[in-house]
Amino acid sequence: MSERSENGNLRKSYTLLGADKKFYKSETPGTYGGHKKTKVYGRMDCPAALRGIAKGGYVKERVFFADEQTAIEAVFRPCAACLPEKYRIWKTLQAGQ
Template identity: 35%
Template sequence: MRKHTELGRNAFGRLRMLSVLIGAGEISLGGNCRLKIYGQLTCASGKRLKPQNRVFFKNKQEALGYGYRPCGRCMPKEYQDWKKE
């Protein structure tokens, strides 16, 4: 898990580092550390998060390992499966 605020000292630096990590396959999902929800990087709900609440994961297993649940908006099937458990 990587916190958004730890990717760089300013917004531009964080954006550049985020781009590099996505390109390298180190990040594929984003999440909200306050609500413990993860989802796709393209999710409209995730794009509205404050930087201090954003976290990033390499994969679904990592997010689940930290106790996060799938986003109901961008991952409806995974969310329904999670609800059934």
Template identity: 45%
Template sequence: MVAHAELSDIALRHKIRNKEIRFGGNKTLKIYGLLGCTSGKRMKRENRVFFASEQEAWQNNFRPCYRCLKERYRKWKNGLV
């Protein structure tokens, strides 16, 4: 997990291009989702964190976003994960 506040814009773009970052999350709400999600784009920089994989997000006790990961969210909500 990498905090957005710890990365410069150039470093962030580099990590996204190299697929070192694939998911974003809100550390306050403990929600993760796709980088292009409209909910994720609205969150404050100081609350945003990044993950290399969904596994990493799960290990940090984040849940899937309802808006961009609907199927995974439903499984999480129903306790199937």
């Protein structure tokens, strides 16, 4: 998405999801992507997410995060496909609860 700056020039803006689960505009793109319904976050080049995007169904539920910590604070879990070690740690912690 683009919007005009104070001097009238076009500048790109991105809609990111914050730790408070509210959307906000940013001049910097997100570094992690997520899926709203499944509450999963992962890398922007995640093969599972790219497959879903190619099929067309994933795009409507896609969200973006400024960083990994924000995704975690928004209560999203790591993707098993692109973040397998972090997913294993998350799964182990879940089993211990």
